[in-house]
Amino acid sequence: MGIFKIEGGVALKGEITPQGAKNEALQILCAILLTDEKVTINNIPDIIDINKLITLLGNLGVKIQKNGPGSYTFKADEVNVKYLETEAFKKEGGSLRGSIMIVGPLLARFGKGYIPKPGGDKIGRRRLDTHFEGFINLGAKFRYNREDHFYGVEAPDGLVGADMLLDEASVTGTANIVMAAVLAKGTTTIYNAACEPYLQQLCKMMNAMGAKVSGIGSNLLTIEGVEKLGGCVHGILPDMIEIGSWIGLAAMTRSEITIKDVSWENLGLIPNVFRKLGITLEKRGDDIYIPAHKDGYQVKTDIDGSILTVSDAPWPGFTPDLLSIVLVVATQCKGDVLIHQKMFESRLFFVDKLIDMGAKIILCDPHRAVVIGHDFKSQLKATTMSSPDIRAGISLLIAALSAKGTSTIQNIEQIDRGYERIDERLRAIGAKIVRA
Structure with a gap:
């Protein structure tokens, strides 16, 4: 069984091209x-x-x-x-x-x-x-x-x-x-x-x-x-889930990243949901440019001022595969977010690992979690954890890349099921990640 060793807290920079979907x-x-x-x-x-x-x-x-x-x-x-x-x-x-x-x-x-x-x-x-x-x-x-x-x-x-x-x-x-x-x-x-x-x-x-x-x-x-x-x-189209993962990665590590050839017309609500979290996305041709968020990112509340709710739905609604990423990104936003995972009853159970890292998350039930953003005033702490599934695995990897210290992720075969040569591609933009 392979593991990733990740030294977090390092700002990344460069271009990354999504794999086929x-x-x-x-x-x-x-x-x-x-x-x-x-x-x-x-x-x-x-x-x-x-x-x-x-x-x-x-x-x-x-x-x-x-x-x-x-x-x-x-x-x-x-x-x-x-x-x-x-x-x-x-x-x-x-x-x-x-x-x-x-x-x-x-x-x-x-x-x-x-x-x-x-x-x-x-x-x-x-x-x-x-x-x-x-x-x-x-x-x-x-x-x-x-x-x-x-x-x-x-x-x-x-x-x-x-x-x-x-x-x-x-x-x-x-x-x-x-x-x-x-x-x-x-x-x-x-x-x-x-x-x-x-x-x-x-x-x-x-x-x-x-x-x-x-x-x-x-x-x-x-x-x-x-x-x-x-x-x-x-x-085959570029993978929209991987594109959303790289957006989350850029925000959490406060990095300047360009995601190449994303097929904007097929992204649906994905850019808008991340913008609601306060993340700046620029459309440059068919690329997404994300500047370094040195001052953090402010969640946009609903029109009546109530807490932002991000939930999944069948297309053209927001894909359930990215809710784990949104949840991790919300741990460092300015504001609070309610994550409502409607389609799968066990997908939010990985939040205990984020709580161990210092995230403020209230798991209301198998489908809902309230995330209280740190605004980067309290950095996540490195830990040892295991990847339960593909999407939770990449979310934990993003958390580890933003955390203080060196984290270990076990059961990385789950991540490899969905992400091609992820350690090599992350190292190319400056990440300190080793497969062992």
């Missing part, structure tokens, strides 16, 4: 199973979760060619569907949350899809009902083996388009159902569909392959089924 890559990589032709994907992040999925695809029989850093060509013309019923697949698929999204394309193309209960972050229950109810609506038969937590859907006679209203705007659920519906007979409509930029990217990619998906960017998708999809070339 992890959450988009997980969807896009699963979509290559929809065709037997070559699909080239660029800007794939080199992180644990993505590399696990690429390995899984290879074990399924997909031909994989690495063209260069972040660029791969896939050809799924000899998929071994029987691999899905092996013990090796049960172990492999169960270690990765994103593996659930292979089910839709496999069901659409081969009439069957199986998956063990997926792993991933320990941030509370993450239900799969939306996925499987969508497949059932398309005509698939569902079965679940409770003994080994193994899910299966089968449609030997093919899928048939249907009208459906999703019980929640699940991103992975919408992606899975859309991937199944593109090869179904007839027309499918999905209302209350997720409409995140990464889901939009998936739909655009499938249209480039010959699918007929309309309503992209809205919560009502219409899919006219086609008989076959072809190949394409696709580029």
